[in-house]
Amino acid sequence: MLEHLDPVFLARVQFAFTVSFHILFPSFTIGLASWLAVLEWRWLRTGKQVYADVYKMWVKIFAVTFGMGVVSGVVLSFQFGTNWSIFSDAGGNIIGPLLGYEVLTAFFLEASFLGIMLFGWNRVSPRLHFAATVIVAAGTLVSAFWILSANSWMQTPTGFRVGEHGLLYPTDWLAVIFNPSFPYRFVHMVTAAYLTTAFTVAGIGAFYLWQKRHIAHARVMLGMAMIMAIFVAPLQLLFGDMHGLNTFAHQPAKVAAMEGLWETTRGAPLVLFGWPDQEAEITRYAVEVPKLSSLILTHSLDGEVRGLKAWPENERPPAAVVFWTFRIMVGLGLLMIATGVAAIVLYFRKRLFDARWFQYWCMALTPAGFVAVLAGWFVTEVGRQPWIVQGVLRTSDAVSPVMAQSVALSLAAFIVVYLFVFGAGTYYILHLINKGPEDGEGVYGAHGMDQPPLVTDVARKKGGRHVQS
Secondary structure, three states, X not given: OHHXXXXXXXXXXXXXXXXXXXXXXXXXXXXXXXXXXXXXXXXXXXXXXXXXXXXXXXXXXXXXXXXXXXXXXXXXXXXHHHOOHHHHHHHHHHHHHHHHHHHHHHHHXXXXXXXXXXXXXXOOOHHHHHHXXXXXXXXXXXXXXXXXXXXXXXXXXXXXXXXXXXXXXXXXXXXXXXXXXXXXXXXXXXXXXXXXXXHHHHHHHHHHHHHOOOHHHHHHHHHHHHXXXXXXXXXXXXXXXXXXXXXXXXXXXXXXXXXXXXXXXXXXXXXXXXXXXXXXXXXXXXXXXXXXXXXXXXXXXXXXXXXXXXXXXXXXXXXXXXXXXXXXXXXXXXXXXXXXXXXXHHHHOOOOOOOHHXXXXXXXXXXXHHHHHHHHHHHHHHHHOOEEEOOOEEHHHOOOOOOHHHHHHHHHHHHXXXXXXXXXXXXXXXXXXXXXXXXXXXXXXXXXXXXXXXXXHHHHHOOOOOOOO
């Protein structure tokens, strides 16, 4: 049975499985590290112990998540050699340095200061500990910079030449790094990470409010998360639109699959729902809004949008997967915007922390960011097919000469090991969440301070009066 399996398909499934696990962790830690920096800054400015308590709870979750992200990331690096050796050989001159820069800058930066961040309470000064948190947060952004640069280059390759034996050589590193899709994808992904963290924190805060415990801490969590939903979720809609226009310019076949559009059309409709049939080359049961797709993509009601039939069959992405994952991503984004609007209304009615229905709603949306990120990555990666490097190297030509049986067995092993290892990590995170924050009594008591130095400095300048903002 195994000898009849397609090794290219199995290699793609294996990489999809491992990268889907991996992307969940950076999507969370990027936003969580920045939020931890804000929490510590608020504690230093106000002296309110609740911020330190929330920080100490979530920094433990950050440590576990960061560790699982590192482990799952190492697996991906090895897979470039085991499953995609032809791609590594052809594109290694470009992809290798970009991934190397990520390790030399971001990973070393994070690893160097992570110990201070995790174990520095009462061992270093408050300012140094805050600096360590900020540096770790910056490191996560630098990591995202290099990884997204490498992936964006695979989507919109520039600054290279094709040499002997099909090897790709860089000719302009700035063009490689800042390729046409990189700025849009970087901003879109980082914003998605912030929203992922915000709605996870909001869901946990709502859970505590619903249980009527850790009330002060829960109000901090839910309140700060809703600030992110109010201001950042609408911006993500704008960033997504800009990213879509860039994709329309450089990867129009992907956009045609996202739209479920088969015929090149002027005044193309927006297909809200339907089922793209790859064999029949139609979208069945389509519910359409006339001319809206052309308006969005070309800013003209009569703008031309190319359909999938404009490309040969062997250059079309799997339309149904791209079509539906795109709608999942957009739909969840709209729900996030609606949550922010509801939060504004409840805030002015003084019911933000009391409305039971809103607590249920936030708890239900706890995984929304993760699902949206996964859906977005499926749109991006499946929509690029059949290319591993757009227009340059096909996926079928990039796979390692490995038997299908070996790939199938290693995939089964990955599934078993991942479920055990990451299941244990998830169980521990849920244990930390269920335990909740602990009330502290002067985090820096070992230094003879009941309040952080920024607060005591302000009090001293005010004539000894304790001032809290």
